[in-house]
Amino acid sequence: MLVAPYIDAFNPPRRTLMGPGPSDVYPEVLAAQARPTIGHLDPLFVGMMDELKSLIQYAFQTENEMTLAVSAPGSAGMETCFVNLVEAGEKVIVCRNGVFGERMRQNVERVGATAIVVDNEWGEPVSVADVEAALIANPDAKFLAFVHAETSTGALSDAKSLCALAKQHDCLSIVDAVTSVGGVELRVDEWGIDAIYAGSQKCLSCVPGLSPVSFSPAAVAKLKSRKTPVQSWFLDQTLVMGYWSGTADNSAKRSYHHTAPVNALYALHESLRLLANEGLESAWQRHADMHQVLRQGLEGLGLKFVVDEASRLPQLNAVYIPEGVDDAAVRKQLLENYNLEIGAGLGALAGKAWRIGLMGYGARRENVALCLKALEDVLK
Amino acid sequence: MLVAPYIDAFNPPRRTLMGPGPSDVYPEVLAAQARPTIGHLDPLFVGMMDELKSLIQYAFQTENEMTLAVSAPGSAGMETCFVNLVEAGEKVIVCRNGVFGERMRQNVERVGATAIVVDNEWGEPVSVADVEAALIANPDAKFLAFVHAETSTGALSDAKSLCALAKQHDCLSIVDAVTSVGGVELRVDEWGIDAIYAGSQKCLSCVPGLSPVSFSPAAVAKLKSRKTPVQSWFLDQTLVMGYWSGTADNSAKRSYHHTAPVNALYALHESLRLLANEGLESAWQRHADMHQVLRQGLEGLGLKFVVDEASRLPQLNAVYIPEGVDDAAVRKQLLENYNLEIGAGLGALAGKAWRIGLMGYGARRENVALCLKALEDVLK
Numbered sequence: 001m002l003v004a005p006y007i008d009a010f011n012p013p014r015r016t017l018m019g020p021g022p023s024d025v026y027p028e029v030l031a032a033q034a035r036p037t038i039g040h041l042d043p044l045f046v047g048m049m050d051e052l053k054s055l056i057q058y059a060f061q062t063e064n065e066m067t068l069a070v071s072a073p074g075s076a077g078m079e080t081c082f083v084n085l086v087e088a089g090e091k092v093i094v095c096r097n098g099v100f101g102e103r104m105r106q107n108v109e110r111v112g113a114t115a116i117v118v119d120n121e122w123g124e125p126v127s128v129a130d131v132e133a134a135l136i137a138n139p140d141a142k143f144l145a146f147v148h149a150e151t152s153t154g155a156l157s158d159a160k161s162l163c164a165l166a167k168q169h170d171c172l173s174i175v176d177a178v179t180s181v182g183g184v185e186l187r188v189d190e191w192g193i194d195a196i197y198a199g200s201q202k203c204l205s206c207v208p209g210l211s212p213v214s215f216s217p218a219a220v221a222k223l224k225s226r227k228t229p230v231q232s233w234f235l236d237q238t239l240v241m242g243y244w245s246g247t248a249d250n251s252a253k254r255s256y257h258h259t260a261p262v263n264a265l266y267a268l269h270e271s272l273r274l275l276a277n278e279g280l281e282s283a284w285q286r287h288a289d290m291h292q293v294l295r296q297g298l299e300g301l302g303l304k305f306v307v308d309e310a311s312r313l314p315q316l317n318a319v320y321i322p323e324g325v326d327d328a329a330v331r332k333q334l335l336e337n338y339n340l341e342i343g344a345g346l347g348a349l350a351g352k353a354w355r356i357g358l359m360g361y362g363a364r365r366e367n368v369a370l371c372l373k374a375l376e377d378v379l380k
Numbered sequence: 381m382l383v384a385p386y387i388d389a390f391n392p393p394r395r396t397l398m399g400p401g402p403s404d405v406y407p408e409v410l411a412a413q414a415r416p417t418i419g420h421l422d423p424l425f426v427g428m429m430d431e432l433k434s435l436i437q438y439a440f441q442t443e444n445e446m447t448l449a450v451s452a453p454g455s456a457g458m459e460t461c462f463v464n465l466v467e468a469g470e471k472v473i474v475c476r477n478g479v480f481g482e483r484m485r486q487n488v489e490r491v492g493a494t495a496i497v498v499d500n501e502w503g504e505p506v507s508v509a510d511v512e513a514a515l516i517a518n519p520d521a522k523f524l525a526f527v528h529a530e531t532s533t534g535a536l537s538d539a540k541s542l543c544a545l546a547k548q549h550d551c552l553s554i555v556d557a558v559t560s561v562g563g564v565e566l567r568v569d570e571w572g573i574d575a576i577y578a579g580s581q582k583c584l585s586c587v588p589g590l591s592p593v594s595f596s597p598a599a600v601a602k603l604k605s606r607k608t609p610v611q612s613w614f615l616d617q618t619l620v621m622g623y624w625s626g627t628a629d630n631s632a633k634r635s636y637h638h639t640a641p642v643n644a645l646y647a648l649h650e651s652l653r654l655l656a657n658e659g660l661e662s663a664w665q666r667h668a669d670m671h672q673v674l675r676q677g678l679e680g681l682g683l684k685f686v687v688d689e690a691s692r693l694p695q696l697n698a699v700y701i702p703e704g705v706d707d708a709a710v711r712k713q714l715l716e717n718y719n720l721e722i723g724a725g726l727g728a729l730a731g732k733a734w735r736i737g738l739m740g741y742g743a744r745r746e747n748v749a750l751c752l753k754a755l756e757d758v759l760k
Contacts, residue, residue, distance in 0.1 A: 002441050002569075004656035005434045009408075010649050012424060014416045022642060025417045028389075033643065034414035036394045037405045037587055039721045044392060054385045061382050071589060072452035075638040076614045083612075103613070110611050189382075201639055207417055209451060209589065209641030231490050231611050232463075233483070234456045256726065258455035259581055261589030262402060263413065264644060269390050276384035341419045346636065 015335070016362075018371055019343030020151050020316060021179070022201040022208045023359035025271075029206050032270035033263045040260040048269055049244065049260075055272035056212045059181055059204070059280070060196060062188035066237065067214040068244040069268055070197070071261050074178040077197030077211025079107055080235045081174050084215075084223050085143065085195055088112030092143040093134050093171070095126040095157070098150035099347045100176055108145070111231060116141060122348045123318070125311040126157040128165065135169040144171045149180035151202075152346040154318040154355065155307045156184060160191045167192050172219055178202060181212070182275055182360055183287045183315035194219040200264075203287070203315055205360030206271035209264050234258065271360075283360075287314040290363040294356065297372035301379060306353050315363065317356040318349065322379070327351055330378050338374040395715070396742075398751050399723030400531050400696060401559070402581040402588045403739035405651075409586050412650035413643045420640040428649055429624065429640075435652035436592045439561055439584070439660070440576060442568035446595040446617065448624040449648055450577070451641050454558040457577030457591025459487055460615045461554050464595075464603050465523065465575055468492030472523040473514050473551070475506040475537070478530035479727045480556055488525070491611060496521060502728045503698070505691040506537040508545065515549040524551045529560035531582075532726040534698040534735065535687045536564060540571045547572050552599055558582060561592070562655055562740055563667045563695035574599040580644075583667070583695055585740030586651035589644050614638065651740075663740075667694040670743040674736065677752035681759060686733050695743065697736040698729065702759070707731055710758050718754040 017024045038045050057067050070077045082104070086092055090113045094105045097120040108115040118134045120127050126146050135141060144166040148159045159175060166173040172194040180186050182203035188196055194216040201208035215223065215237070223237060230236040242255040275283055291314030295305075298319055306318035321327050327344065331354070334340045343355035356371060397404045418425050437447050450457045462484070466472055470493045474485045477500040488495040498514045500507050506526050515521060524546040528539045539555060546553040552574040560566050562583035568576055574596040581588035595603065595617070603617060610616040622635040655663055671694030675685075678699055686698035701707050707724065711734070714720045723735035736751060 001661065002438055002443070004438050004659060005431070007431045007435065007649075007653050007656065009412065009653065010415070010428045010431070010646055012415050012418045012428075012646070015418050015422070017417065017419060019419055021639060022417050022419060025643075030414045030416070030643075032389065034410045035390070035392050036410070037397065037402050038392045038395050039397060039399055039402065040588070041724075042395070042715070042721065048390045048392075051385070051387045051390070055387065058382060058384055063382070072456060072614065073638045073641065076452060076456075079612065079614045107613050110609060110613055199639065207641070207643040208420070208639045209644055229490060232459065233487050233490055234452065234459045258453045259401060259579065259588045261453065261587070261644070263405075263410075263587040263647075264589055264641070266390055266392070267643075269387075273387050273389065276387065279384060281381065335422070341422065344421075 013339055015339045015341050016367055016370055017341050018357050018362060018367060019341045020355045020357050021199065021359060023205050023357055024362035025207055026205050026274055026361045028274060029267045029271045033207060033267040035266055037262050040262055041254060041256065045262065046254055052265060052269045055269065055276055058276055059272055060188040060214050061186065061190065062214050064214045064216055066220050066241060068240065069265065070211040070213055071258065072211060073209055074197065074199030074211045076235065077213050078103065078176060080213055080237065081195040081197055082107040083111055083232045083235055084230050084237045085172065085174065085219055086111050086113045087226060087228055091116060091138060091141040092145055093118060093131065093138060093141050095131060095146035097124055097126055097155060098122055098147065099152035100147045100150060104145050123153045123155055123306040125155050126162065128158055128161045131162060132165055135165060135171065141171055143174055145174040147176040148186065149184065149313050149316065151179045151316060153306060153349065154313045154316040156311045156313045163192045172222060179316055182283055184313065185284055188214060200268055203360040204271045204275065205362065206268050207264060209261065210268050287358060287363045290358050290365065290368055293365065294358060294368045297368065301376060306349065315357060315359045317358065318353045319356065320353055325379065333378045334374055338370065340370060340374050393719055396720045396747055396750055398737050398742060398747060399721045400735045400737050401579065401739060403585050403737055404742035405587055406585050406654055406741045408654060409647045409651045413587060413647040415646055417642050420642055421634060421636065425642065426634055432645060432649045435649065435656055438656055439652055440568045440594050441566065441570065442594050444594045444596055446600050446621060448593060449645065450591040450593055451638065452591060453589055454577060454579030454591045456615065457593050458483065458556060460593055460617065461575040461577055462487040463491055463612045463615055464610050464617045465552065465554065465599055466491050466493045467606060467608055471496060471518060471521040472525055473498060473511065473518060473521050475511060475526035477504055477506055477535060478502055478527065479532035480527045480530060484525045503533045503535055503686040505535045506542060508538055508541045511542060512545055515545060515551065521551055523554055525554040527556040528566065529564065529693050529696065531559045531696060533686055533729065534693045534696040536691050536693045543572045552602060559696055562663055564693065565664055568594060580648055583740040584651045584655065585742065586648050587644060589641065590648050667738060667743045670738050670745065670748055673745065674738060674748045677748065681756060686729065695737060695739045697738065698733045699736065700733050705759065713758045714754055718750065720750060720754050
């Protein structure tokens, strides 16, 4: 026998999470998650899932029947959209203005489809004009895929215009809303988004590990008309929907697909419930307001934003690291002396920028104050 | 705006979970999960992950470097093994004696490989002789895949002999240990298992949603020699390992792949810590002992086991539903009047058998007593 390791219980400190996610989790969500586990086919659990579905519909502002939470993080939500909708040989226009657009491209290639990449600079929004040109140049494209709120740069793209363009050119739109949902305006039905995925750990202030997704009727029709099986068994929505809302034929019976992450779903239910109680528009306004307070303070410290004001995300503030300042040392001091986490730069911005999150429950005045004072102290 | 639904907080009752999983969760695990969320790149979190890795190694009895928890349920662990190791066109011998062997076959086909199916009756273990015949008849097979403990029937297969056969015929073994780990003897290194996956929600008595996996050096070599990229981005272990243990080149730096399910990993850390404190052999013995008490009681009620004694799992007791008894009504009474969940039959056993779990923290004398008395009352 290999000997058992002797390991103490893990007692994490209480940090203030102002990175790119996970964000500060609502205390109510942590408490909800610790409630007793019940079976994933228990009638009470199934009732909770019905509520959860209506809460996700609210957060996305959609009446899409196919709305659920993928039992895995946002990256799996992204993959869910691509492997279910896109088939080998099809053409997808992928907008790339940061890490997550590039990840979309990789997803397209891994299903054997062709990605037509529309590149914009890191820190810029997706160019609506460039996308229109790509759509015109590629009349056989079937999808337009873009990131609403780029977590790697803090740039917000014009999802409404992009989805309108997609529709005009007979493309289905696939939208990454991991960082946008709950933090900025997002209207799935009104804007005509066909497939959307999010993450639990950003502006929803839930624990990380789940990905709310939603498919429009047009996306569902595409899924049903597939010529080949979905390459992933785990993410195959034709199977998963048998559990989330009876079969596609609308039988009421829930059939087993995989064991749902019961306690994590309690947590998501609670976080979305808190969002619904606050009201989406109030939450959007709170993010905008707290961003203004943070912005003034950061500019007062002489820090410059990566993204122009017009397309700046309130919930993800990327600022350039001042010359001569040791990136890692600053973040270490904030973490060790103030229990404050801010994010490092990612990809092209690694070592050049910090990413300061104001997400969900974290978008509060006390967090802004702590961040500004701690940065002031450390940068002195 | 779509109107916010008004929904109350979800307060699940305290059930005794004696189905096929999720099992009763240790109270310490629920408490661990509710501790404050910290960042997935926080040095303290990374230290916790190192401990978690050694705890998974202990539970599997392996020194495999590539040992980690997939950020999704057991079904995703299964898919992780198949999509990383098996390439299109390769041949896999798949043993099917229940639902999960069939699921393995579907995984094989979805990577474009060929499944040679060895069928055994539901309730029987995998036949070592039949597998040997299949290996001889298919000298070009590269993998042998089987389920150690079939959750749909309660049959235990002889993993040690099957893996020895695989080795003899130059096949890598892929083993489903979702229900076996922690409940019955399992020795990855000693038995020569090449790829193994488990689930958090069975004999580990953690919350559902994670899948510990481990790859032998031979499996890692196969992964590294792939001619094509892994079809799943999310489950691509060449990328995931960059986060779990630095890069494949052993650099110490953790690179971001996806946001780890932080709180769920706290829970798994705690559940495996409790298992290590008890000791694997003690846990195996406890499952065997409690099974004997349950068995005597069930037989005293006139119930008959689906699986022969020689290959019966202590942690998953499938018994035939007596003639004239209403399956659903009995389970409903147990749930509503005793807060006790037992499992329905699955697949070929649906409506014909109940599955009574004695898993992890659930394998206790008080659970056995409650189950026997409640069944006695309800069947009267």
